[in-house]
Amino acid sequence: MTGEAPADGGKDDETIGEEAWTPVEQALLDAALEFYRAAEGVIDYAGRERPQLRQGAPGFDAVRQAMALLEGRVVAAHAAGATPERIAQIARIEQETIVLILQRHDAVPRPTES
Numbered sequence: 001m002t003g004e005a006p007a008d009g010g011k012d013d014e015t016i017g018e019e020a021w022t023p024v025e026q027a028l029l030d031a032a033l034e035f036y037r038a039a040e041g042v043i044d045y046a047g048r049e050r051p052q053l054r055q056g057a058p059g060f061d062a063v064r065q066a067m068a069l070l071e072g073r074v075v076a077a078h079a080a081g082a083t084p085e086r087i088a089q090i091a092r093i094e095q096e097t098i099v100l101i102l103q104r105h106d107a108v109p110r111p112t113e114s
Contacts, residue, residue, distance in 0.1 A: 038066040
């Protein structure tokens with residue numbers, strides 16, 4: 001890397017500057033970061049058998065609350081027109097998990113059983 005900005009202003013197919021994000025996408029990112037912070041609070045990386053969950057209700061309550069907020073933001077982003085793929089890119093969650101969240105909230109049709 002030369003330290004010079006690319007001719008296109010630093011944007012390419014893999015990088016989208018925050019200024020290009022919609023408010024709904026930014027809210028989704030914020031919720032994802034909050035979830036990851038909460039999850040980090042219940043994971044012990046220093047134990048012998050790493051990583052392990054720390055025991056403690058307040059930490060798990062924070063994870064549950066953060067996940068509920070994240071799920072709501074996933075549904076809101078989808079309602080605003082974001083695809084499951086885009087939502088997965090922003091939240092850094094597997095696309096299959098995004099689809100499951102949307103199905104649970106009846107935001108996308110469930111697959112029919114054969």
